[in-house]
Amino acid sequence: MFRPLSFYIGLRYTAAKRRNHFISFISLTSMIGLMLGVAVLIIVLSVMNGFDRELKEKVLGMVPHAVVKGDPYLADWQEVDQKVTEHPRVLAAAPFIEGQGMVTGGGNVRGVLIKGVVPEEEDTVSIISSQMIEGQLDDLKAGEFGIIVGRPLAASLRLEVGDRLTIVLPEASVSPAGVMPRLKRFTVAGIFSTGAELDGNYTLVHMEDAGKLMRTGGLAEGVRLLVDDLFAAPAVAEQAALSLGGRYYISDWTRTHGSLFSAIQMEKTIIGLLLMFIVAVAAFNIVSTLVMVVTDKTGDIAILRTMGATPGRIMRIFMVQGAVIGVFGTLVGTTLGVLGAWYISDLISGLENLLNHQFLNADVYFISYLPSHLQWADVAIISTAGLVMSLLATIYPAWRASRVDPAEALRYE
Template identity: 35%
Template sequence: MHLAWILAWRFRTNKRQNGFISFISASSTFGIGLGCFVLILLLSVMNGFEKELKDRLLSVIPHAEFKSVYASGIENWPAEVEALKLHPEVTFVEPYVNATGMLQKGNKMKAVEMTALEPLYAADGVIPSLVTSQQWLQFQTDENATMLGIGLMQKLDLVVGDKVQILLPQLSEDLSLSAPKTLRLNIIASLDMGGELSNHIGFMHMSLAAQTQNIHHGAQGIRLRYRDAFAAPKLTREIGYKLTPEVYMSDWTIKDGNLYQDIQLVRAVVYIALSLVIAVACFNIVSTLVMAVNEKQSEIAMLKSMGAKNSLIILVFMLQGSFNGLIGTIVGVTLGILMATNLAAVARFIEDLLGVQFLSGDVYFIDFLPSELNWNEVYITALIAIILSVLATLYPAIKAAKINPAKVLGH
């Protein structure tokens, strides 16, 4: 084995080696390193988006909603809320009323999706953490208080302390639209929930919304969050089928799941595409070794005439080719790890340097480039690159072992 290492290294570093062979060898090393680097970096970005989606967006929006099929709302909803709190996978439960209408300030109007909350139940949720304790206390005591998304307030030129009108559509008994009801609300806080969500959402009192929309039982539905947000589709159906009232079931993947699905799709495409890039770079190892074998036929013949076994010749050229894959993998993985762990700072530096912004907070739920390094993906990437590199050496190495010393030296 020691002899095989010495011979492989000498064959690789031979100064008389053909320049074209050296170029192909270097290009294979570069290709493998580049593939590993980009694959680790992009997978880390996808992991970062998934983490931010879970920590930011899914911490604000409900994971599941159970909405009454009747206009009167959910009968005896406090008992249903208390029963759902006992479920081991549920971390938060609250009643709600949805009130979609038009927000008006002067001659400006904007569509708004108001979620009406019961302060007693919402106190354990995320909303209180988005405002000051004084603002939350004001929301609890003032039935006409409202909290609006910061993007919505900017579009209507609103500030905290303003009074605003909201027009809520009304349905008559024959289900036709009648004159909307107008409510005057006091803006006590602005909410920055990231991305498009801040451009159309607001919160108000459940009792006021229920009264305005003739929801006699007080709550239109119940919404909750789970320990594992990604288990929402399965858990929502399991819980919904066991509820006493008749409800429509919905989970976050129906409204906002397209973002998560896009992340998973991009992750799969990136993995396949860059694995193929690494595979193509490994094919260059085949070309390099085939040319090296043809160039060193006399040396191989001399080794075999001195008693070298076929297994030694095969091992020598496998090691020589594997050096390319090993060096490329080590360099690519190292650079990938360094870049992935410092991506946010690097991206911010480039943004400041070029005067551009990669992600706009008005469009996306974050305004920076996230990154989350997954060590299992690093190990898998390195393993794939090394395995492909070793497999690429088999054909040239076996071809070298089949060289006939008598035929080569006879010429």
């Protein structure tokens, strides 16, 4: 069977047990370092991709991509809804009323965002229906004063479906008994859970009930838009508002959650670069390994030269040896990284259950679990970078080996 001499001797040098155990140890550590660097980089970037995906799918699935508001209310939200959906990039629109207040129940008080919606319209622009764990969005009926709350809020106030809570608005009403806060009793109609921060302070009521509570005169505050591209939301909202004519206010997700998205993107880039340096350090450890191997094999190199081996062939022998270390380390690291990215979420969840401690608290972070989303493009880039750096690291030691003078090397043999 034909085997190139350079490749054959390079593999023999790699597999052979060296007299100098220190060189073997350095070779092993170089391979392990490269393997761990590649694996950790794949896992960390997959986790960052997971945070990015959760922000887009869950947080931005609950909050509006963009909104068009009236001054202060929309006289005819149905007409506005129809006109904005004529824009080719607006997939759906839904009216809303929004306000802040406090809810009391179970002896506790929490500040919340109160959002009045039309259930059948809201279902077209929000993922809330798919996040319900008790009840349904359609359980919100006009005049029944039902409310849907997040699971953390329900747990904090010790609420279940069918329980009653009181909403208190930060506005006062004058009555014969004096100045009284505006309040209203609601019945819990459902509980949702997205695993995100907004679960603890986000509530939904029917828009007619919200209008009565906030005294909007049956008018909607604005229309929420669902667009086909998140990053086009600011421009689409502006174009939709211009098509309406009159005076309208617009807003979009980049003003409310844009800083969070930018932070994740920046952290992913910086962490990726830092970990890539670790891979580079591990790859270039191959340089020291091969330099020591060349010194150890000087006599063998001289003999090969006297037998007719050209400098180019000697160079290829040691490039093969270094490439084997790099390829093996990169492939094993890639395999471990892919497996780690697939199972890191389950591993962290099991560790939380074992230690009875939650690493990600929704009160601090925007989600309460560790997400992971493996992107094969990242795997390809990392693997290719590891292989390229490994091959580059072999050039200098291999060139040095090709420059060995046979006469000088064999003088003292």
